[in-house]
Amino acid sequence: MTTAAALPNASDLTVDDYLLVGLAACFIKEDGEVFQVKVAEPIPSAALEAIVKGIPTSYELATATTIGAVLAGDAPQMPANFPAEAQFCDEFVNRAIAAARTYKSRHVATQHVPLGTTKTDFNYSIDRKRVLNSDRIVKTEDNVKQHAYTHQVL
Numbered sequence: 001m002t003t004a005a006a007l008p009n010a011s012d013l014t015v016d017d018y019l020l021v022g023l024a025a026c027f028i029k030e031d032g033e034v035f036q037v038k039v040a041e042p043i044p045s046a047a048l049e050a051i052v053k054g055i056p057t058s059y060e061l062a063t064a065t066t067i068g069a070v071l072a073g074d075a076p077q078m079p080a081n082f083p084a085e086a087q088f089c090d091e092f093v094n095r096a097i098a099a100a101r102t103y104k105s106r107h108v109a110t111q112h113v114p115l116g117t118t119k120t121d122f123n124y125s126i127d128r129k130r131v132l133n134s135d136r137i138v139k140t141e142d143n144v145k146q147h148a149y150t151h152q153v154l
Contacts, residue, residue, distance in 0.1 A: 015068025041089035042099035045109035
């Protein structure tokens with residue numbers, strides 16, 4: 001028996017493949033003020049394994065589901081237990097496919113949050129704010145000074 005592919009451009013995935021979707025507290029800077037937003041984003045297995053070890057994270061919760069439940073049709077579907085004001089991260093579909101592939105190759109990571117459950121006991125912290133629309137401005141002062149003989153053969 002074969003299972004239908006979740007998406008035409010992800011033929012290696014099926015609708016029953018595991019996917020962990022996290023609800024992150026992020027920030028947007030507008031007119032000099034910073035506003036908090038709730039963002040739904042896929043969590044790859046390596047990130048999950050680091051988070052369960054207790055590193056501070058901006059994820060309030062994470063829901064274990066299947067890629068078929070989240071990517072039903074052409075548009076992504078928000079998990080039912082996420083708040084109404086939550087929004088999808090940029091490139092959600094591509095990131096969901098990539099994250100689902102990490103759980104296929106490292107299936108043991110699915111045991112941290114079993115399918116159909118939600119984990120909320122992360123080390124939640126927003127001390128280091130994740131600003132989504134920040135601009136990096138590189139200045140001349142940021143350049144590292146090198147010795148005159150750095151590129152010379154001695």
